[in-house]
Amino acid sequence: MGAEVVIEGLTKSFGRQTIWRDVTLTLPPGEVSVMLGPSGTGKSVFLKSMIGLLKPDRGKCMINGVDIVRCSEHKLYETRKLFGVLFQDGALFGSMNLYDNVAFPLREHTKKSETEIRRIVFEKLEMTGLAGAEKKLPGEISGGMRKRAGLARALVLDPEIILVDEPDSGLDPVRTTYISQLFLDVNAQSDATFLIVTHNINLARTVPDNLGMLFRKELVMFGPREVLLTSEEPVVKQFLNGRMDGPIGMSEEKDSATIAAERAMFEAGHHAGGVEEVTGIPEQMQPAPGMPERMGARRRKDRVMKILHNLPPEAQEGIIDSLTPEEQAHYGVHPRHAAPPRNQTVQTGPVAQRHRGQLPSDQVAQIPDGSWPRTEGSTERLRNPGPGGA
Numbered sequence: 001m002g003a004e005v006v007i008e009g010l011t012k013s014f015g016r017q018t019i020w021r022d023v024t025l026t027l028p029p030g031e032v033s034v035m036l037g038p039s040g041t042g043k044s045v046f047l048k049s050m051i052g053l054l055k056p057d058r059g060k061c062m063i064n065g066v067d068i069v070r071c072s073e074h075k076l077y078e079t080r081k082l083f084g085v086l087f088q089d090g091a092l093f094g095s096m097n098l099y100d101n102v103a104f105p106l107r108e109h110t111k112k113s114e115t116e117i118r119r120i121v122f123e124k125l126e127m128t129g130l131a132g133a134e135k136k137l138p139g140e141i142s143g144g145m146r147k148r149a150g151l152a153r154a155l156v157l158d159p160e161i162i163l164v165d166e167p168d169s170g171l172d173p174v175r176t177t178y179i180s181q182l183f184l185d186v187n188a189q190s191d192a193t194f195l196i197v198t199h200n201i202n203l204a205r206t207v208p209d210n211l212g213m214l215f216r217k218e219l220v221m222f223g224p225r226e227v228l229l230t231s232e233e234p235v236v237k238q239f240l241n242g243r244m245d246g247p248i249g250m251s252e253e254k255d256s257a258t259i260a261a262e263r264a265m266f267e268a269g270h271h272a273g274g275v276e277e278v279t280g281i282p283e284q285m286q287p288a289p290g291m292p293e294r295m296g297a298r299r300r301k302d303r304v305m306k307i308l309h310n311l312p313p314e315a316q317e318g319i320i321d322s323l324t325p326e327e328q329a330h331y332g333v334h335p336r337h338a339a340p341p342r343n344q345t346v347q348t349g350p351v352a353q354r355h356r357g358q359l360p361s362d363q364v365a366q367i368p369d370g371s372w373p374r375t376e377g378s379t380e381r382l383r384n385p386g387p388g389g390a
């Protein structure tokens with residue numbers, strides 16, 4: 001199982017420029033999370049801080065009991081081995097063919113024989129749809145293939161946490177969906193914890209279990225996808241619809257006078273851009289047929305049902321609607337539009353509080369005893385996460 005990442009009060013500045021402050025969130029193990037944010041809000045800086053390439057000024061980033069903000073160089077080196085990182089351009093060595101690029105971390109960080117390396121490299125190339133391309137140089141392949149090669153390389157050390165920086169950059173919408181499918185397939189096969197930073201709305205709406213957003217040097221929110229997708233926060237709504245109408249401006253944010261002047265312009269009929277308003281919670285993408293079930297998604301159901309009463313009503317409704325009738329019966333909930341069965345209480349709380357940041361750590365990915373019935377294999381994996389399991 002992937003590692004849990006607990007971030008508390010993280011703050012990063014460059015000189016006098018604060019990039020973001022007091023970021024608090026938990027990446028639940030084995031789940032897929034996406035961090036959104038307008039350009040320049042510090043998403044890449046956030047990823048780099050998580051792997052210790054940049055040093056935050058304050059706060060904690062705990063991974064398997066190690067605070068990577070304050071730990072020794074040796075601990076940091078060891079903890080970094082838990083990460084696989086896919087950079088925007090794949091970050092491949094231009095003079096090495098794909099085979100050597102993918103083999104590189106194994107040759108650098110392990111004592112594996114060339115036979116074993118060959119087995120692993122071919123396995124990861126196959127997994128990322130690159131079988132047969134091993135002799136190609138990065139300059140001879142498309143941007144999409146370069147990203148998949150970067151992913152193959154990120155996977156060779158069997159990471160517990162996979163960080164992805166703007167997977168859609170330079171890709172058309174269809175290729176972006178294919179690489180999103182690949183992330184979910186890899187997640188199903190590895191149960192690794194994913195964090196993807198992007199401003200791609202399609203990806204954000206359909207891929208992750210959890211969604212967050214950075215804006216104005218703060219984490220606007222982070223939590224189950226249904227919370228952000230049903231949010232009434234102006235900045236979230238504007239971002240999800242890609243419109244000019246709202247607090248996000250040409251260079252990150254607008255002052256109130258500009259917002260008011262633009263509002264008047266849009267009310268007078270000027271097109272605010274974007275398409276018609278997109279609302280609601282689209283169905284989440286699933287692993288391709290033949291892939292194992294996503295254990296992270298299964299654990300998430302238990303986790304989210306435990307915090308359901310703390311979520312805004314629209315998010316509660318979306319979560320309940322996404323369950324099968326059997327799951328709804330198991331958790332003792334039913335859709336708001338259906339009449340409650342007799343003698344059964346509806347678990348929809350009155351809480352409409354702004355859901356900021358943290359999923360309480362005592363509610364993250366704890367599987368209750370006698371929980372939702374599991375298939376044999378999945379029960380086994382949950383009980384015995386195996387070597388390297390969190």
Ligand SMILES: Nc1ncnc2c1ncn2[C@@H]1O[C@H](COP(=O)(O)OP(=O)(O)OP(=O)(O)O)[C@@H](O)[C@H]1O
Pocket residue numbers: 014019037038039040041042043044045046199
């Ligand atoms: N090493 C650095 N030294 C000084 N400033 C930096 C450094 N790295 C990033 N920044 C600044 O931090 C801010 C956030 O940059 P970052 O690349 O993280 O934004 P982003 O949200 O990933 O943007 P985009 O979506 O456009 O990639 C920018 O103002 C950038 O200039």
